[in-house]
Amino acid sequence: MDTIIQTYQLKKTFKEEDIIKPLDFSLRKGEICALIGKNGAGKSTFFKMLAGQLMPTGGDIHLFGKSGKEMIHSKKRMGFMIETPEFFPDFTATQNLEYFRIQRGVIEKKRIYEVLQIVGLANQKKKRFKDYSMGMKQRLGIALCLLGSPDCLVLDEPINGLDAEGIIEIRNLLLRLNQEKQITILVSSHILTELQLLATRFVFIKNGVIVDDLSKENLNDKSKKQVQLKVDDAAKASRLLEQAYADIQYKVLPNHIITIQNHVEKGGEINRLLVDNGVLVMEFRMEALNLEEYFLGLVEGNEK
Incomplete structure (x- = not known):
């Protein structure tokens, strides 16, 4: 199976504190992999290193089998949403994406319409970004990720702050991208119950260390x-x-x-x-084992 992301002993230290301890991780083509941990576990730091926003203190990153300077082309096959993108509040979705299309050198202008169609915003032609709901803002963020036709999406907390309807919209969108467009997805969250409905693999991170790595089948066995x-x-x-x-x-x-x-x-x-x-x-009575509690114990536990 093709490996899209591979890290070898990846490490990040801030002010002599190890935020990410030597970490080996791989993401295979076709997976929807959930990275789960409480706030401060190292999820965003890990994603920022993958995106090139932070330089690792040690170790190595390979994207589509390439590392170092050879990764420049591989990065173009990735779509990152690490923090909510800064859109222009008075612009429509089309105007915002047109700005980023020119900035990123995406040649095909029709790609804007295609990605808005994919995320379900094509009919919001006149609505300005500042009038969007939180769910619509997140969908526009994913549309921006899709602008360069990536093979892999890396999304940091895309359902954070959404209401139930918004969460379902994002979940269905990501499932569709994975199943219909064959896009591999690495997504982080601390909401396990939601990710259970989405992911095919579950990686748990605590204090910069991977503490468990389970397939959907393993997770179902535990629940x-x-x-x-x-x-x-x-x-x-x-x-x-x-x-x-x-x-x-x-x-x-x-x-x-x-x-x-x-x-x-x-x-x-x-x-x-x-x-x-x-x-x-x-x-x-029949009862489901409380998976949420089990894994909160795993990722929050007693701090060492």
């Missing part, structure tokens, strides 16, 4: 539902479960609570097994 029971006799219930299901995975918690991690689809059967054998089931 599987479990059965929670409250019974009058936990020891008897445990024996019955072990006799009925040789591979049962369960935990006995205080207050006669049992959680069962597998055979979740047989909840009704399990309930009947216990009741028929004289165990009083006072509470029975």
Whole structure:
């Protein structure tokens, strides 16, 4: 699989503090990779080094297999939105993009109409930027990223500050760009629940270090539902479960609570097994493991 971004022991130090510790990272063609961490974890610093806005203290960056001076052409295949772009408040979307088209040397003038069509702003011909909603401003930012027909987008917190409708719009737009235009996406956020609906891979960063790197399948495994029971006799219930299901995975918690991690689809059967054998089931419910809490623990945890 083609590697689009590759970093080797990439490092950034500010005033003797390591913001990014030697970091190895790769992004493969076709992925939507989410970089997740709390504010100050190093996400923006990492993205600014990829964009060339910050010089690394150490290590190496390869874009499309090129590094150093050879990266100039590779950069043209990338679209970066690290901070909200500075648009002219009194200009329309077309006027703003025309300014950037000339500045960036994009020859095809019709590309402006194409990118506005892609992000759903083509019908906002007369509306000025200052009258845009937050979601529209973010979409215009993505249109600017698309102006040079990139193969890869790097987006820093594109859903930050958006309402529910704006978040859905950006999510659907990014999915469409990935599936229909085959654009690879690296996106950062601290909103895990939203990224679960978007990304194919999840990289967690804390204090400038990658602490976990999971595929969507791995993430789904971690967020599987479990059965929670409250019974009058936990020891008897445990024996019955072990006799009925040789591979049962369960935990006995205080207050006669049992959680069962597998055979979740047989909840009704399990309930009947216990009741028929004289165990009083006072509470029975399905619950999803709280993934948000798990990963907040991972990325926020106790600071060392």
